[in-house]
Amino acid sequence: xxxxxxxGPKRGSLLSDQRTRAIVFQALAFFLVAVFFIYIGTNxxxxxxxxxxxxxxxxxxxxxxxxxxxxxIPYTATDTHGRVFFVGLLNTLSVAVTGIIAATILGVIxxxxxxxxxxxxxxxxxxxxxxxRNVPLLLQILFWYGVLLGLPRVRDAIPVFETMxxxxxxxxxxxxxxxxxxxxxxxxxFVAVIAIPIIARAARKRQEQTGQIFPVFWTSAALIIGLxxxxxxxxxFPLTFDYPEKGGFNFKGGMVLRPxxxxxxxxxxxxxxxxxxxxxxxxxxxxSHGQTEAAFSLGLKPNWTMRMIVLPQALRVIVPPLTxxxxxxxxxxxxxxAIGYPDLVSTFGGTSLNQTGQAIEIIMMTMLxxxxxxxxxxxxxxxxxxRIALVER
Amino acid sequence: MSDxxxxxxxxxxxxxxxxxxxxxxxxxxxxxxxxxxxxFSSIPNTILxxxxxxxxxxxxxxxxxxxxxxxxxxxxxxxxxTSAGACWALIDVRLKQYLFGLYPSDELWRVYVAGLVxxxxxxxxxxxxxxxxxxxxxxxxxxxxxxxxLLSGTGSGPDAWLTTVETPQWGGLLLTLVIGVTGxxxxxxxxxxxxxxxxxxxxxxxxxxxxxIEFVRGVPLITILFMSSVMVPLFLPEGVNFDKLLRCxxxxxxxxxxxxxxxIRGGLQAIPKGQYEAASAMGLSFWKMMYLIILPQALRIVIPGIxxxxxxxxxxxSLVLIIGLFDLLxxxxxxxxxxxxxGLSHESYxxxxxxxxxxxxxxxxxxxxxxxxxxxxxxx
Numbered sequence: 001x002x003x004x005x006x007x008g009p010k011r012g013s014l015l016s017d018q019r020t021r022a023i024v025f026q027a028l029a030f031f032l033v034a035v036f037f038i039y040i041g042t043n044x045x046x047x048x049x050x051x052x053x054x055x056x057x058x059x060x061x062x063x064x065x066x067x068x069x070x071x072x073i074p075y076t077a078t079d080t081h082g083r084v085f086f087v088g089l090l091n092t093l094s095v096a097v098t099g100i101i102a103a104t105i106l107g108v109i110x111x112x113x114x115x116x117x118x119x120x121x122x123x124x125x126x127x128x129x130x131x132x133r134n135v136p137l138l139l140q141i142l143f144w145y146g147v148l149l150g151l152p153r154v155r156d157a158i159p160v161f162e163t164m165x166x167x168x169x170x171x172x173x174x175x176x177x178x179x180x181x182x183x184x185x186x187x188x189x190f191v192a193v194i195a196i197p198i199i200a201r202a203a204r205k206r207q208e209q210t211g212q213i214f215p216v217f218w219t220s221a222a223l224i225i226g227l228x229x230x231x232x233x234x235x236x237f238p239l240t241f242d243y244p245e246k247g248g249f250n251f252k253g254g255m256v257l258r259p260x261x262x263x264x265x266x267x268x269x270x271x272x273x274x275x276x277x278x279x280x281x282x283x284x285x286x287x288s289h290g291q292t293e294a295a296f297s298l299g300l301k302p303n304w305t306m307r308m309i310v311l312p313q314a315l316r317v318i319v320p321p322l323t324x325x326x327x328x329x330x331x332x333x334x335x336x337x338a339i340g341y342p343d344l345v346s347t348f349g350g351t352s353l354n355q356t357g358q359a360i361e362i363i364m365m366t367m368l369x370x371x372x373x374x375x376x377x378x379x380x381x382x383x384x385x386x387r388i389a390l391v392e393r
Numbered sequence: 394m395s396d397x398x399x400x401x402x403x404x405x406x407x408x409x410x411x412x413x414x415x416x417x418x419x420x421x422x423x424x425x426x427x428x429x430x431x432x433f434s435s436i437p438n439t440i441l442x443x444x445x446x447x448x449x450x451x452x453x454x455x456x457x458x459x460x461x462x463x464x465x466x467x468x469x470x471x472x473x474x475t476s477a478g479a480c481w482a483l484i485d486v487r488l489k490q491y492l493f494g495l496y497p498s499d500e501l502w503r504v505y506v507a508g509l510v511x512x513x514x515x516x517x518x519x520x521x522x523x524x525x526x527x528x529x530x531x532x533x534x535x536x537x538x539x540x541x542x543l544l545s546g547t548g549s550g551p552d553a554w555l556t557t558v559e560t561p562q563w564g565g566l567l568l569t570l571v572i573g574v575t576g577x578x579x580x581x582x583x584x585x586x587x588x589x590x591x592x593x594x595x596x597x598x599x600x601x602x603x604x605x606i607e608f609v610r611g612v613p614l615i616t617i618l619f620m621s622s623v624m625v626p627l628f629l630p631e632g633v634n635f636d637k638l639l640r641c642x643x644x645x646x647x648x649x650x651x652x653x654x655x656x657i658r659g660g661l662q663a664i665p666k667g668q669y670e671a672a673s674a675m676g677l678s679f680w681k682m683m684y685l686i687i688l689p690q691a692l693r694i695v696i697p698g699i700x701x702x703x704x705x706x707x708x709x710x711s712l713v714l715i716i717g718l719f720d721l722l723x724x725x726x727x728x729x730x731x732x733x734x735x736g737l738s739h740e741s742y743x744x745x746x747x748x749x750x751x752x753x754x755x756x757x758x759x760x761x762x763x764x765x766x767x768x769x770x771x772x773x
Contacts, residue, residue, distance in 0.1 A: 044627045048627065120442055120445045121441050136749055139725075338714070
């Protein structure tokens, strides 16, 4: 009886019943979307037939027949479109990862400087952020690419520290040549990488139990530099460098960072750093002043207050928007197509698409790659976020 | 007690409460005090200041030389620029292309009128205390129609009132503004609808909205533009063809609508549940509740987010050059391929960068101003 009165009067028409209306509305919406997709599907099938394009993923096994300027895995023009996919994907990932690292370092430094009591520095950072954030990224990429192409020709390349050269063909660097025993140095490096979290955990435990503080940062720095250096001394410096030398029209030896890569990486880094600086600033400012005052009144020194009180709390505010900036940088790396850096969109989504005509398959594959990266990064960050979230009653 | 008095003014005794105010110590007030507090308060601070000054001294004069003191402002081709600085003659000669693309010169008055109509339409939205606001708002509502007919014309042939100007002839700042304004106007209502759908109790509607929003936010705008330029023609029946600009407009609008939806969802979530319950208790229907109670509050909270989305959208309009439309950046890129002006990429890009910057910086200032205005009284 009671439930009836809550559910509403029985005598009302079917149209005014909320649940019926919801079901009808949803069925209608579903029906319309389904009709839309069926309509598109049949049209597409008919159009593809008229154009003589067969659907399917068979094209991935056919030879691509074009060269790719930069590849991290061996690739020749006779390789398949499937391999082009991986070449492009690796190029996208390499510019995204190096860009994220550079943008984070630069952004955090700028964010902290923005909060500096120094008026001049703070204003300089403010104008940097306002200029970089309010000009389209694509314009910045094109501008820096233009600057790099305006560098001198190989013959008059600008030397940097006598071993590196700047020219309009790219940035020429010495190439490290591993000798015998290089493995030991790499092992030493990884030992340091594994040891640091263990030390940090032990230090934290000791601090919680005894109150004594262990200098984790300096120990980590000593480990990560010292261990590989020690290994290098033991094995007798097995790393030599192949220095670039000027030839007739190009450099011999060494390795080259192409202007496309440098322009894209540089623009992505300084653009995203502008956003990260603002995020860091907002995060630090979000920690209430009472926390700092409380820490001071407990007798903590300013830099300990920053490290133990302010930063851990600021990270909670910083991490979610930082994640979306990382995602943005990865997605923005697709602007590579404008300057011809061979990333996923410009090789696989551009040249391969034009050659095979398989628009639907290729665009869907490209979109799926970005979707997967997005979902992966947001899953990782959600996990991290949950771990550091405020534990409330 | 007497010790303190003595230490303040040795040799003099004042009755309690009649001690004269002493001037602050020199060096803590005025310009020197300011310098001391803000630039040279400690040794690291002083080093930072000196580094910053060094950076400014090294970087500013060459830039000023290039921009103004050693620049050429007039000439007919690149060879007329003889000094070491920038060659602004390029901008001088090609200004019309930068602003309007290939829009026919005889019809340019229509663009001017459209620009005036746009300015009059924007004013009452931005400021709520201007005279004749009601009349101007009517103009705002009619903007899509007037703008479309002014720019694209009413028909071809000699007796047509306004001759048709095909969209491939639109370009430059005109095209950028067309895409930007259309995107802004279209993405707000679509975004509201998507946000409401995502918060809906109906599982099918919610699932569709979540799928759309997450899909669009997970892929780069370029792939969506590619989709609109390569895939959409495949979706349509034979013989039917959309205008390229229209396809691009749909892509840009849907893209920013997904971002807008997430911003608005944040506002909807911030409204206390009591507002929804009170509105329902008053017997308001769902749409009336949203229109009268929830949305006015929710949208007000997220105005900064909305403006940020607009700024992002305006910057993203530059991507249309990749699918072959000549917007402001597209023109900047094309002009420097002309044999007369080849290689002047710095000048061309710097010029359009200033235009983009003025629009985006203006929008962000407006957002800050509005936030301050709306926060009176309600700030916790």
